[in-house]
Amino acid sequence: MFFRFGSALVLIVLISLAGVAVEKRNLELRRRVIHQHFQTDVLRDVHARLRLETEQLGAPVRMLDSIESGELAVRQPEQTVDTSPRRVPLLEWRRAIPTNQPTAAPSQ
């Protein structure tokens, strides 16, 4: 009788401990998820700020004078007549009139 009683007690305690462990793990994972959400928000904000700064520094209004005066080097695309979308629009400025003949690649 005592054995059965003791066994039952031990079982109950073990189940409770398991439950507590699962609860703790659950809370820890929730904390991590919340922390990641927070980090995502922080990174999103940092990304927005850096992107804003990049766009301000690379705004056409800042660069146009330098490009037109020749102060800033301009990358000439190899195929001058090309209707494909620009991959790096910031650098693809043109000063010369495109022709149907492909131009030679600029010397480095």
Place this chain on the structure above:
Amino acid sequence: MTSNRLTTSPYAGKWRSRLTICLLTAVWIVLSGRLVFLQWIGSAQLAEKANRQRTYLQTISARPGDIIDRDGRLLATTVNARSLYVVPERIADPEQIATELAEALNADRQSLLDRILTHRSKRFLWIKRRLEESEAAVVRALNLPPQVWGFRKEYLRRYPQGSLASHVIGLRDIDGVGHGGIEERYDELIRGRDGRRVLVRDARGRVIDVNDDHDELPHHGRTVVLTLSAVIQLYAERELDAVMTQWQPRTACAIVLEPRTGDVLAMASRPTFDPNQPVNVAHNAWTNTAIASMYEPGSTFKPFIVAWALETGRIRPTDRFDCEQGAYKMGGRVLHDDHPQGWLDISGILVKSSNIGMAKIGERLGNEELFNAAIAFGFGRKTGCELPGESAGSLRPPDSWNSYSTGSIPMGQEIAVTPLQLLTAFAALSNNGRLMTPQLVSKHIAPPPFDDVELTNTSSRETVVSRTVSPATARWIVEGPLRDAVRVGTGQAAELSDYLVFGKTGTAQKIDPATGTYSSEHHVSSFVCGAPANNPSVVVAIVVDDPSVGRTHYGGQVAAPAASRLLRKVLIHQRVPADGEPLRAAQR
């Protein structure tokens, strides 16, 4: 004996025990009844009350979406900013706090102090919203007592390109509401939808738990992709600035359009404003003259009438008209040409911009067909572009016209158009007669992490609104008279050596408000053009309202040079090959 009888009576203690039992039973009944009330009858109300005390609904703001140009350049974005508040009831020394904050924020100390004192009993008072990072750092460095102040994060709208395309973009105010332009038109889309979170608080108001079951994530605003190109927009704005400096007009605007698709590559208006600093702005700077101002188009309207007359068979390309050497009595009035002409063919009428020639074509068409021509080319109604505040122009119904109208309409009077309407109609001629809806929005996309998924483009991209004239007629107009108008006509200032430019000048007299008649001193000078003539890729319009420098204000003089410079830059930027071969062939 008697006392014994009393103490030994079987009924002696019974009434006390019964009383006790009754009392206990009564107490038990009361308690039970209260329990039943609390747990059953009033449980819902009490649970609700407890919930209200414990829980707190926190709004999670949605981040407004970006606006970018066709190449991905950022035109409008949102960053987090700190807004400063104080707790007036906890401020021990309002004067010192006001002094320190006024110095840090470069604000008026007395008004700040007055506000703190006025709201002395309050627990929250905004001091300044959406501080710059530098300002927030200065406030932190003050080391004010922590219980009297704090920062709240709010979203701050920034426009990294400054005043570029400000009329098209619009601006978002301090409360996150869009005003004007795309910010207003797509306000709900850009603003997104706020989320919410249920927090559990203890008796002291401290958050002890987050109730995930009732969380609602915010739907951040979507990114709107425009058809504008920031580079072409910059070219347009620079040319406009040059026009404003040289001619000192009231207003001016420039529009660049792709005729085949209807995409608006640039739309600029002067005067303008900087959406980052929308204070001390001139009252007329808020108006986007490209869509909201209407004017009589003058000679720029003539090609549409000629095209319609050809299409309906009322005239033939080889017909000739006597332009009466510059004076023609039509009904009760005498029409004049600026430069007297004799007999001219259709092409010559457009090239020389003869009002008399156009009036005679108008007589052949009649009022009904003149009206149909205007309607076919989109006049008298909005173009359907996405910007708010667009004007439909003014086109009276033909039953209110008279014999004067037959002579006036063909030369672009008695009708009012917006610059965008004019260029859209011109683009139809350049596009084999197909009238397109001008488009400013290409698509909108979801914010990260879903931005690689291009969701349904809900912008109403109508391809072709209507067919105006046949491709043959449109091509004849463009490659013939309109090309010649630039080559040898009134638009010679727009001729380029490397591209075949076609176009039409306009010099429309304005109504003098004092006399109600046409003024000889106030004009709207305009020029619409495109290139290459054999395969139009780009069309440009520049409209200058009331240039005030000098005595003559012809469209060919005021607007044409700027329009052709802009056109050339756009063609080069769009990698349109030069017309060297065809140009040399044409000159032989």
